[in-house]
Amino acid sequence: MTVHAVAAVDLGATSGRVVIGRVGPGVLELELVSRFPNGRVHGPAGLHWDFDALYEHVLDGLAEAVRREPSIESIGIDSWAVDYALVRGGRLLGQPFHYRDERTARGVAEVHELIPFTELYARNGLQFLPFNSLYQYRVDPGTADADSALLIPDLLAFLLTGARVAERTNASTTGLLGVHSGEWDLELADRLAIPRHLLPDLVDPGTVLGTLRPEIATRVGKELPVIAVGSHDTASAVVAVPMLSPGAAYISCGTWGLVGVELAQPVVTDAAREANFTNERGVDGRFRFLHNVTGLWLLSESVRAWEAEDGAPIDLPKLLAAASAVTGEGSVFDADDPSLTTPGDMPARIGALLRAAGAAVPAERAGFVRTIVESIAAAFADALRTVAELTGRELDSIHLVGGGSLNALLCQATADRTGLPVLAGPVEATALGNVLVQARSNAAAPPTLEGIRALVSETHPPRRFEPR
Numbered sequence: 001m002t003v004h005a006v007a008a009v010d011l012g013a014t015s016g017r018v019v020i021g022r023v024g025p026g027v028l029e030l031e032l033v034s035r036f037p038n039g040r041v042h043g044p045a046g047l048h049w050d051f052d053a054l055y056e057h058v059l060d061g062l063a064e065a066v067r068r069e070p071s072i073e074s075i076g077i078d079s080w081a082v083d084y085a086l087v088r089g090g091r092l093l094g095q096p097f098h099y100r101d102e103r104t105a106r107g108v109a110e111v112h113e114l115i116p117f118t119e120l121y122a123r124n125g126l127q128f129l130p131f132n133s134l135y136q137y138r139v140d141p142g143t144a145d146a147d148s149a150l151l152i153p154d155l156l157a158f159l160l161t162g163a164r165v166a167e168r169t170n171a172s173t174t175g176l177l178g179v180h181s182g183e184w185d186l187e188l189a190d191r192l193a194i195p196r197h198l199l200p201d202l203v204d205p206g207t208v209l210g211t212l213r214p215e216i217a218t219r220v221g222k223e224l225p226v227i228a229v230g231s232h233d234t235a236s237a238v239v240a241v242p243m244l245s246p247g248a249a250y251i252s253c254g255t256w257g258l259v260g261v262e263l264a265q266p267v268v269t270d271a272a273r274e275a276n277f278t279n280e281r282g283v284d285g286r287f288r289f290l291h292n293v294t295g296l297w298l299l300s301e302s303v304r305a306w307e308a309e310d311g312a313p314i315d316l317p318k319l320l321a322a323a324s325a326v327t328g329e330g331s332v333f334d335a336d337d338p339s340l341t342t343p344g345d346m347p348a349r350i351g352a353l354l355r356a357a358g359a360a361v362p363a364e365r366a367g368f369v370r371t372i373v374e375s376i377a378a379a380f381a382d383a384l385r386t387v388a389e390l391t392g393r394e395l396d397s398i399h400l401v402g403g404g405s406l407n408a409l410l411c412q413a414t415a416d417r418t419g420l421p422v423l424a425g426p427v428e429a430t431a432l433g434n435v436l437v438q439a440r441s442n443a444a445a446p447p448t449l450e451g452i453r454a455l456v457s458e459t460h461p462p463r464r465f466e467p468r
Helices: 051-068 103-114 117-124 133-138 152-161 186-191 214-220 233-239 270-274 297-310 316-324 346-356 365-391 408-418 429-441 449-459
Strands: 004-011 015-024 027-037 040-043 046-049 075-078 084-088 148-151 165-167 201-203 208-211 225-227 248-253 256-263 278-281 287-294 397-401 422-424 463-465
Touching (some): 004 051, 004 152, 004 233, 004 429, 015 051, 027 051, 027 449, 051 152, 075 152, 075 233, 084 152, 103 117, 103 133, 148 165, 152 165, 152 208, 152 225, 233 248, 233 278, 233 429, 233 449, 248 365, 256 365, 297 346, 297 365, 316 365, 316 408, 346 365, 365 408, 408 422, 408 463, 429 449
Parallel strands (some): 165 201, 397 422
Antiparallel strands (some): 015 027, 084 148, 208 225, 248 256, 278 287, 422 463
């Protein structure tokens, strides 16, 4: 039995990691090589990512991966969506802005003044999110000096190989990709005064982008190809959702909860637009028809505030266990309320929402956590009811993957509020999807998504939560 090894770079909004993936007949394994922090930094111009530090962490992680597993055959990169760096002549023009920077509000106003959202939705199929890339491009003065705008995974691939391209699943989150054509909507870019030359050539998952530059290969320890994967982390995660039923829905849950189904064609009806559902590209030409729900961001920001108040770390598993023991109906708030999107004192803002609705504010932290989890689950349930109505699908199960699948309280609350079984896991869906697309390109994984998902189901059986 031949087992093939690849390296996956998986970057999230709060941390990143490099993992080794091993794939073969009946084999699908991950080995964590390195984990490193990621997050917003404050600069004179606003919120940014510390990309220079991120890049160094990635290189160190790849070098350690090759040291541990010299047989590694390729590298794949995925990350969060919408954020980008401007490049001129191979040089970054500053650190990438963070999608939660306040400048995006001005971009929304300017774009919608030029093009109504109804027309935007018909063209790009994207739900309204104030940080979609086209809003950022519109108010970024640096675009006049740049020769490319590269989304984070594409930027890393460029620095590693010199290939200046845009992977299609992530490009679909910019708002500048035609929902039907899958190509750049250059007319839309022109109307928004976004220079055409910023938009690189598009490639699909599975494309070999190039090999490591000589100086990078020396540092990493091996000359390796970089393969485009579903570089939007949700696109990679959905690859590894073990959906074996046509009635299956998915929730990829971390900072955000991406709630939806996989389709062969986009849905750009008035009803879909009004429900704020999005059509993002997936691997193999599929569409991820989904709604972004605020996810565990609400919990992590609350914990951050409490830790600052206490001056000490909080034992989250212990707090979740206490929340599970809370009885009674409890209060629920709108997890998607716009007041909860920015960093800050999250418990105070949640309390304000509850009081405004005439609901009780839990006095104890365990009760507060229970309210947060139930509110996220309620938002998931609302989104799933809507996706069933918009697509005409009868849902029979929910696959909850990502870090949220470890939260048993959230899984059970989601099952209870939807009346559907929740199949939790794999936790590492994003990294698995990254690995599997690489392995397929190396002829080491099944050729179809259905075969890939069967391998995931066989090697990573989910935990089942029945509604009560």
